[in-house]
Amino acid sequence: MSNITKRPNVRPTMPNFSSGPCPKRPGWDVSALNGALTGRSHRSRLGREKIEQVLSQSRKILKLPADYQIGITPASDTGAFELALWNLLGQRGVDVLAWESFGKGWVVDIVDQLKIEDTNVFDASYGELPDLSQVNFDRDVIFTWNGTTSGVRVPDGDWIPLDRSGLTICDATSAVFAMDLPWEKLDVVTYSWQKAMGGEGQHGVVIFSPSAIKRLNSYTPSRPLPKIFRLKSKNKVNDSFFDGATINTPSMLCVEDALDGLDWAEKIGGLDTLLSRSDSNLAVLSDWVSESENVEFLARSRDIRSNTSVCLNICAPWFLELNVQDKAKAVKVITNILEEEEVAYDIESYREAPPGLRIWAGATVESEDIRILTGWIDWAISKARNEFNL
Ligand SMILES: Cc1ncc(COP(=O)(O)O)c(C=O)c1O
Structure with a gap:
């Protein structure tokens, strides 16, 4: 039995590293919702103004781009993405790409539910991407920008032509704001408030x-x-959907929280800062992994490699000796140790992914917290070894 790695003595200021709902912005507390239009109609002048403001x-x-439209949907990213699939598919053939749990779920929708022949x-399996060069853009193309459960993202949009006759329909829930x-390569983009901006889970967005x-x-x-899912009346899209007239009733608390996240993003410097915060967080993790x-x-x-949902295999020699069930148990032991120490919550890999760790590295997470966390993970892995007598 080897010595246990030294136990760190500093904890992250914020132990939340969940990949959904994701951590709130630094400094958030519930007073951020004080201005919420609770108990009032979302169709009142003020309610409508708040929703328009989010958009x-x-x-x-x-x-x-100015000619793109954006609207709020029920049922989070799932609602937004299925609204798009149900409204748009069937006009032509479909190419669908899948390399982890959520992408594979969209295949089920397209093949088994919508029955697009x-x-x-x-x-592709966990950790890899399918061959992007095989995709035919005369067809509708469905894909996930960042596979949240494998930490694999498409590298860029270079594989998508500007000139295409099919639509590109992209689930970008763990990519947007990171x-x-x-945009010119993407015809439909969906996401949910519960992801990179740390909003409350409830509503989705479709672009x-x-x-x-x-x-x-x-x-x-x-x-x-x-x-x-109905966006049209008299065979034409309701323009009011894009002016804040939601299909059904949104939570005004969630609307307020979404506004709080957007205000914070503007205050810290907008999209460029959000992107660079996620990149810096990935860089901290990359430095650690390489050592x-x-x-x-x-x-x-x-x-x-994703800069939001960073998925890690454990490759300590004792861990590699375990069978897959014991690996899953060992991951639980490790994450329980971290949870009991109040240094990391919700960092176990997704239930359908290979046993390992998943750390949210989006902009709402501080790099220093990630750096501190890595020391705790090394310590917890060495401590967990004792339970397996290896
Ligand atoms: C890539 C991807 N698609 C879809 C979903 C489902 O999102 P929601 O729970 O917001 O509907 C998630 C959730 O984590 C996701 O990561």
């Missing part, structure tokens, strides 16, 4: 390019559409 501030921070699936999104709006206006699928004998990135290749 216009998001548009500004994300630097959306002309579908090509390009998949990665540079080439449409002019081509996506054109498709919505010119194509009506024969399938039934639940009211929650540590305990961990390695699940995403093998540097250019596809």
Whole structure:
């Protein structure tokens, strides 16, 4: 049995590293919601103004092209993405890319639920990306910008042509506000408030390019559409959806919280600062991984490594001797130690991913907290070894 690594004596100022709901901005407390329009109608003048403010501030921070439209949907990112799939798909064949749990979930929607017969699936296992050069952009292309459960993202938008006849439909929930999104290459982008800005879980956001709006206006699928997905009246998209007239009732507490996150983003310098904070957090983790004998990135290749949901394999020699069930148990032991020490919550890998760790590194997390956390992880891994008598 080896000696246990020295126990650090400083804790992170904030032990929240969950990949969803993600940590709140530094300094957040519940008084940020004091101005919420609770007990009032979201369709009142003030309610509508608050929602419009979320839309216009998001548009500004994300630097959306003027001819792109943005609206709030029910049911978080899942609601936003399914609203897009149910409204748009079926007009032509579909290429869908999947390399982790959420992308694989969209394959189920497209193949088993929507039953789009002309579908090509390009998949890859955890830690890898499918071959992007195989995608045909005359078809509709469905993909996740950042696979939250594997920590693998597409490297950039270079594989997407500007000139294409199909639509690119992108689940970008753990990429928006953290990665540079080439809007002109993306026709539909969805995300949820609970991710990079640390908002409350509840609502989703959908962004449409002019081509996506054109498709919505010119194509009506024969399938039934639940009211929650209906964007059109008299065969035309309701423009009011993009002015804050939501399909159903949003939580005004969540609206206030989303505004708080956006105000913070503007105060610290907008998108460029958000992106560089996530990059710095990944850099701290990369420095540690390159020195540590305990961990390695699940995403093998540097250019596809997420700077938000950073997924790590444990590669301490004693851990590698365990079978897969014992590996899962060992991860629990490690994360329980960290939780009991109040230094890290919710950093176990996703239930369908290989047993390991997942650390949220988005802009709301301080780099120094991540640096402090790494010492605790090395210590917890060496301590957990005792339980397995190795
Ligand atoms: C890539 C991706 N897609 C979809 C979802 C589902 O998001 P939500 O729970 O906001 O609907 C998540 C949640 O973590 C995700 O990471």
